[in-house]
Amino acid sequence: MSLLVPGALALLSLAIPLLVLYMLRSRRQRFEVPSVMLWSGEEEFVSAAVPWQRLKITAALLLQLLALAAFAFLLSRPFFEEETLLGPHTVMIIDTSGSMGMENRLDTAKARAIELSAEASDAQLISVVSGGPSPRVLAAFSRDPEGLRTAIESLSVTGGSDELGEALRLARGLATPDRPTTILFLGDGGIPGSVTEPVTNALHVPFDDTGDNVAITGFGAGAGAGETRMFLEVTSYSNKPESVTAELEVDGLSVGSVDVDLDPGQRSQKAIAVEAGPGQVVTVALRDHVDSLPLDDSSAAVLSGSAEVSVAVLGEGSRFLDALLGSISGVRDAAGLPPDVVIIDRDDASIVDRPAWIIAPETPPPGVEVIGVLEFPVITYQRSGEPILEGIDLADLAIAEAQIVNAPGWLSLLRAGEIPLILLGEVDGQRAIYLTFDLTRSNLPVQVSFPILGSRLIDWLGGSRVTTASTAPAGTPIPLVTPQGSTARVTLPDGSRRDLVEGLLTFNAATLPGVYRVEYVAEDGTIVPGPVAARQFVASESTGETRTIAVVDEGTQAAETSQLLREWAPFIAALLLAIVLLEWWVAYGRPMPARRGEGEAAT
């Protein structure tokens, strides 16, 4: 305990005159009594010449000394330092990514945030940022605990990954120049790479409860042999063997189920043929299964009808490519005509005049430089949230040899360390996909997900975004084509409805996994059905892995913000009042016989 005004303790010196007053011989009053005979034995020696007397320790004296000490102590403003995460201005980023649904991490984080907001003094400001896939500011510079509680309690687990970088940018935008701002990130750490680390001037409050989980990590549609095939991937993150039954429904009607047995950590992939066509919604759910993360126990996909695309293969080609193109609905051979999409397989790609899928070219396209060869690359990074790779896990991809390319401006979807393996970009204004490895010298063509990946690549190159827009990771906006004079209404997976303002081009709040149904409401009340979109739980969130975000300069900022000075004044004031009341009661309030008669003052 320390004192803000130590000099006030000098008031304790007033105890000296108080004691002197008590030691001064009091002026005795003289009373006449019929006889002093019966008072014999009560006489006390009194020396009239000495004005002092022996100090008598009475309850009143002790209480007065105590009151004086309390008063001096009160004026000296004692305080104690309380450890707190709060600073003069604190921005709390609360992670709402899918992994925060594991073992109620988000509820724990929300409770901690509410607790912190309740601890804040009147001089402390608090802002709240939702740190999910669509970061947004929920409260700014607030001193209202109830308002903060309401804002925090409105948060719910999403199905997407956190955009911690974007959330941090929002938080730094809230920084106040007149007072230090502390950024608290309340979450499980998100996925690596979601923010440039180390993060400066921030504190990470981790929430890392984990539990057994079985997740649907991939669910997509493909076509082949005149039927629709659903690609299903189920992954166990449990420490024990799991047996689950995945039940599929088409537009709400059950169409079958598949049993999956999983060892700890095992991933199982299934291809299931269903009778469904474009526009229909296929859902899958783990039946009668309960785990620590319920949100990833179901998934949905909207079957899309792709436009017909003509494809030509240049270069060596392979039977895998042929089989792929043959399995994709709507893809036909260009047959000597100018193709919509060209696949350049181990050939010269120096001229790209149309969308191209470039595979380990002899000559790279403009803007790409091959600077070496990497043997047996190990997959270390797969871009999260990328619609093309959604539901596809390429961790087991084995490659014999890959080009080391320098491709500025290209987006890496898959990397081995810093070496990109699959890139997206543009060449002379044409979309291009660059695989730095030979398909025939990898196991990609024999992966169950290869048809899905190939279908999405052709779709993307062909300019169709229907597939990715209709089935995408949670958090992906839903494009709207609202007719003139109409407004959009969205039915969310939880059954609630949102009426959107006129003129919106996208619905950005598609953060919950599930099926979103859009309808357009005309001015006359006519309702026109709109697109149906499925948003899937981001598979990387199902792992429930946690990590600690590296921070720097924590000490510098924390030294100023983590110590909160709290004064004892209210407690001491209450104690002082109690002492004064007790002293008054001792002096005047105690039931004692009143002094009677008029006394004659003694000298």
Place this chain on the structure above:
Amino acid sequence: MLLEPELRSRLDRLALASRGRIRGAWGGRHRSRRLGESLDFADYREYFPGDDYRRIDYNLWARLGVVLIRLFEAEDELPLRVLVDTSQSMDFGDKFPTAQRLSAMVAYLALASGERVQVASVPGEDSPRIQGPWVRHTGSWPVVESFLESLQPGGGTDLRAAANHVAAATGLRGASVLVSDLLTEGWEQAIDLLGVSGSGVVLQVISPLELDPDLTGDLTLRDVETRQEVPVSVSDGAVDRYRERVRGFIDEVANRSRRSGLDHVLAVAQPGVLDQTLAALVSSGVAR
């Protein structure tokens, strides 16, 4: 008016009782130490010339051949002396008015019983002894009343001298009533002397404030009689000890009185004290 008519009418129905034989100057209703002319047979004795031959018991003379005369009890009046303490210590609260009224009540009771009564003040070192005349019958009540009303408290007390004066009175063995707070030296000898002189009652008059003082703090207490000053710190403990001493003092007076053959009645100077005292006198057999 010291006694209300209602109280006097009650006293008219009571009589003063005596314990044992008395020796009075005049005939009365109480058994005397001497033989006399009553109808109560007392004894025989041999006849001597000059005796009243009407008292000769002729039956015995005829049967025994011895001339005996019959002797009879004598009945005397009960001379009552009422000693009123008029010292300064009695001038506290309602003590002295209470003492006046108690004295009046006892005196009237004696007059109503046909006794002779004398009221006197207790002398002090610096105050003379004042005594009223011996009076008899209720017709003399105004004399007694005016005498009592004329008394004023003041000065010191010499209880021993007053009691000695009573004991030294020759030829009379009656009763005495001492009305005093007894807060003075020599009260023990005074009670002893009164006991020697005959029966009697000690009416100890105490103020309620003497029983339970409401003093507190550092005080100098001054004795109104002796002017002696005592510095005391009147704390709760001191008051408790004082109360114990008062109770002990009253018990000591009562025991001393009992040993001297006197009755003791504590009269607290507060409303109703006359009724309480009269009831105590009746219950102790002093009045009946």
